[in-house]
Amino acid sequence: MCEIFIASVPFEFDSFLSEVLAKEEEKTFVLGENEKAFLNSGLNFTGAIKYISDDVNLPKNLAGLCALLQNRKTDLDTLRKEKSFLYPVKKVILTEGATEEILLSRFAKKLGFDFDKEGVLIIGAGGKNQVARKYYKMADEIKLPVFILLDFDADETKELIEPKLKEKDKIYLIKAGEFEDILPLDLIIKSINSNFSNNLHCDISDFNSELKMTKNLHILFKNKGFGEYKKADFAKMVKSYMEDSSFGASEISSEIVEIINGIKTL
Numbered sequence: 001m002c003e004i005f006i007a008s009v010p011f012e013f014d015s016f017l018s019e020v021l022a023k024e025e026e027k028t029f030v031l032g033e034n035e036k037a038f039l040n041s042g043l044n045f046t047g048a049i050k051y052i053s054d055d056v057n058l059p060k061n062l063a064g065l066c067a068l069l070q071n072r073k074t075d076l077d078t079l080r081k082e083k084s085f086l087y088p089v090k091k092v093i094l095t096e097g098a099t100e101e102i103l104l105s106r107f108a109k110k111l112g113f114d115f116d117k118e119g120v121l122i123i124g125a126g127g128k129n130q131v132a133r134k135y136y137k138m139a140d141e142i143k144l145p146v147f148i149l150l151d152f153d154a155d156e157t158k159e160l161i162e163p164k165l166k167e168k169d170k171i172y173l174i175k176a177g178e179f180e181d182i183l184p185l186d187l188i189i190k191s192i193n194s195n196f197s198n199n200l201h202c203d204i205s206d207f208n209s210e211l212k213m214t215k216n217l218h219i220l221f222k223n224k225g226f227g228e229y230k231k232a233d234f235a236k237m238v239k240s241y242m243e244d245s246s247f248g249a250s251e252i253s254s255e256i257v258e259i260i261n262g263i264k265t266l
Helices: 002-006 015-028 033-039 045-052 060-070 076-083 098-110 128-141 155-164 185-195 213-224 231-244 254-264
Strands: 091-095 120-124 146-150 170-173
Touching: 015 033, 060 076, 091 098, 091 128, 098 120, 098 231, 098 254, 128 146, 128 155, 146 155, 146 254, 155 170, 170 254, 185 213, 185 231
Parallel strands: 091 120, 091 146, 146 170
Antiparallel strands: none
């Protein structure tokens, strides 16, 4: 499945190139609805072009192949563990969206389980309604075990997947709700305060324990003047704080630990 291989190229979507190329395609060819949808789906032209001529910062799959040529007596699995190449992939995590995609590997690394070394690839489906479709495609095309991570309210998605679920695959519904609900509150507060200036800060009193975390964050960002709350931007903020601080494994919530352990034993 090409998605597993090309996921090595960092996603740096720039709508400009996609729009230009989509217009040229429409001028040149008779396009059906599927072709039009594909051209407007956010193709990663910018990310790919950036790395075409870069022989130093190659995408991980290509760097792994280069290393293999230089170490022909070493197998790819060994190179992956030594160099954190990610490829060849051994397991796939299918998630609903960007927050899990951005943060799950960082939490795993804090717990001593490096996705790049272990060959664990995260693929975001682009929303709850796309997970079943994406899994059905995977089930027909790949032999790797798949860990499907869903929000607690995704019962319908779970029911759609179960008839197709392969024996070695696993579905996990987040007990607390969404992935944001299992992020440690102290981590959330410190990440926000680290990102914004000193006069724009928050503390535990700004969070209502009766509300879901995404609702809390929407309200907080609006009331504090942080701008619009966007899941992916917030996840990157948390990831940045985790990388630059002493945040440790002991501070990770028990459900995140449970999820990582589930992935380990898949």
